[in-house]
Amino acid sequence: MPARKYLTWAAAALVVFVVIRRPAEATQSLNEAAGALARAGDAFATFVTELG
Numbered sequence: 001m002p003a004r005k006y007l008t009w010a011a012a013a014l015v016v017f018v019v020i021r022r023p024a025e026a027t028q029s030l031n032e033a034a035g036a037l038a039r040a041g042d043a044f045a046t047f048v049t050e051l052g
Contacts, residue, residue: 019026
């Protein structure tokens with residue numbers, strides 16, 4: 001269990017580092033991830049609509 005805790009903190013530190021060092025790239029990545037989640041949500045909604 002402690003390894004998971006350390007990996008979580010390491011991932012958070014990496015995110016903070018990237019945001020500080022390259023804010024434009026971090027923003028672009030976040031926008032792309034949000035777009036991917038929106039497309040996945042649309043696809044799921046279409047799937048559920050087609051079921052019934």
